[in-house]
Amino acid sequence: MPDAIAEKVRAIIADQAVLDVADVTMDSTLESLGIDSLGLVESIFAIEEAFDISVPFNANDPSSRDFDISSVAAIVRAVEGLVAEAKV
Amino acid sequence: MKRVVITGAGTVNALAHDVVGTLAAFREGRCGIGELDIRDKDRLTIRIGGQVKQWDAETHFNRQQIVLYDKFTQFTLIAAREAVAQSGLNFDGHLGYEAGVVLGTAAGGVNTWDENYRTVYEEGKNRVHPFVVPKLMNNAAASHLSMEFNLKGPSFTVATACASSNHAMGQAFHMVRSGMSRAMLAGGSESMLCFGGIKAWEGLRVMSRDACRPFSLNRNGMVQGEGAAVFVFEELEHAKKRGADILAEIVGFAMTSDASDIVMPSKQGAARAIAGALRDGHLNPEDVCYINAHGTGTAANDKTECAAVADVFGQHADRLMISSTKSMHGHLIGGTGAVELLACIMALRDGVIAPTIGYEEPDPECALDVVPNVAREARVDVALSNAFAFGGLNAVLALRRYGSAAHPK
Numbered sequence: 001m002p003d004a005i006a007e008k009v010r011a012i013i014a015d016q017a018v019l020d021v022a023d024v025t026m027d028s029t030l031e032s033l034g035i036d037s038l039g040l041v042e043s044i045f046a047i048e049e050a051f052d053i054s055v056p057f058n059a060n061d062p063s064s065r066d067f068d069i070s071s072v073a074a075i076v077r078a079v080e081g082l083v084a085e086a087k088v
Numbered sequence: 089m090k091r092v093v094i095t096g097a098g099t100v101n102a103l104a105h106d107v108v109g110t111l112a113a114f115r116e117g118r119c120g121i122g123e124l125d126i127r128d129k130d131r132l133t134i135r136i137g138g139q140v141k142q143w144d145a146e147t148h149f150n151r152q153q154i155v156l157y158d159k160f161t162q163f164t165l166i167a168a169r170e171a172v173a174q175s176g177l178n179f180d181g182h183l184g185y186e187a188g189v190v191l192g193t194a195a196g197g198v199n200t201w202d203e204n205y206r207t208v209y210e211e212g213k214n215r216v217h218p219f220v221v222p223k224l225m226n227n228a229a230a231s232h233l234s235m236e237f238n239l240k241g242p243s244f245t246v247a248t249a250c251a252s253s254n255h256a257m258g259q260a261f262h263m264v265r266s267g268m269s270r271a272m273l274a275g276g277s278e279s280m281l282c283f284g285g286i287k288a289w290e291g292l293r294v295m296s297r298d299a300c301r302p303f304s305l306n307r308n309g310m311v312q313g314e315g316a317a318v319f320v321f322e323e324l325e326h327a328k329k330r331g332a333d334i335l336a337e338i339v340g341f342a343m344t345s346d347a348s349d350i351v352m353p354s355k356q357g358a359a360r361a362i363a364g365a366l367r368d369g370h371l372n373p374e375d376v377c378y379i380n381a382h383g384t385g386t387a388a389n390d391k392t393e394c395a396a397v398a399d400v401f402g403q404h405a406d407r408l409m410i411s412s413t414k415s416m417h418g419h420l421i422g423g424t425g426a427v428e429l430l431a432c433i434m435a436l437r438d439g440v441i442a443p444t445i446g447y448e449e450p451d452p453e454c455a456l457d458v459v460p461n462v463a464r465e466a467r468v469d470v471a472l473s474n475a476f477a478f479g480g481l482n483a484v485l486a487l488r489r490y491g492s493a494a495h496p497k
Contacts, residue, residue: 059293060387
């Protein structure tokens, strides 16, 4: 399933950035995709809804290790972790 | 142009149900924020707030009144009764025609919306109480004050999110200064500590789960509060003639719009409002000893506000004191500027600066004297009160100690 998670996260981010999914690569950063702080909060909401998980993200501390948003790959890894936890 | 003074003050908030108790809490640096006691709290991720405790509407109002008074109106009425009693004014005669009320609230009767949505959506009922609309409308509190005190002049409610009270008090100030009104009730109120109110705020992910720590490096967001504060603004000559006790003089007010972002603050917009209030009050930057900060405890507000203060005051920024009492009573959103004006009055009148509590670690981006954790004694001639709202709408008031030497330029 991990690939399916990556595909879905990329699709959510692409939708937010108004880009083609192909333009959202694993090493893209949100900044490079033109997603600002409001776009980030909206993306996280979409991720929570899509995977039925709760993402520990506080906009006052975006660099917090609770949920790494430094790249698309980091977000995918974090979501994979949360999905795995939710299954337990 | 008339001079405008404050001759009465009243409040209800998480620290106390009156001014004396609130100022005592400010002096002690006491925190009124705690675990929320509301319905369905277990479905919230944010479970703290500056909730008004031991609130029993039935001790203040009869049954007919309670069906018309949302909590934001109840808080306003009790605050206004205290303010009017202190002022000694009676609006029953001709003065009623020369007096009005301007209040701020961001969202009005949120508890009433919340309860009645439950009735129709959750409980599936097809009928709600007949007075839902007059109870929840944003101007309900202003209208009930006008009725209780016979205020027949200009009266309305202002909604500019977190700056609502400052905008409201600014309007009232202008009306007395221009001679349009002899006296005005002014202030604001908010009560959105209910399931729907907090759930909406959770979405923005700017709320702290543990504490409001303005200017501290480890701050992690804002904490909501509730309550009201109301003041009597009066023309100086009118107040003097009747020998009224003058709490402070209001000397300046300015408002600006960032015209840039719906939630992110702007240093330029804030700085223009602060500089505008000084200009309007014919004040020099060096006259200002104390600023009651907007100081929400979010990463973005606090550093932007400090940068704006540094811009306006230059080197004097390092000599003035700036504190955020939201650390104690929480963020009252549309009512916040009104409760915070009490800290300015305390600074001017009592020479005591309310602290910023919960301060743990210096932030190089907030390198001002934020009066950490402990109140301080200081002689203050001029104080400012900042409010910077979502939507980029800024409003700053300037107050002067009545009888101080800092005269107009």
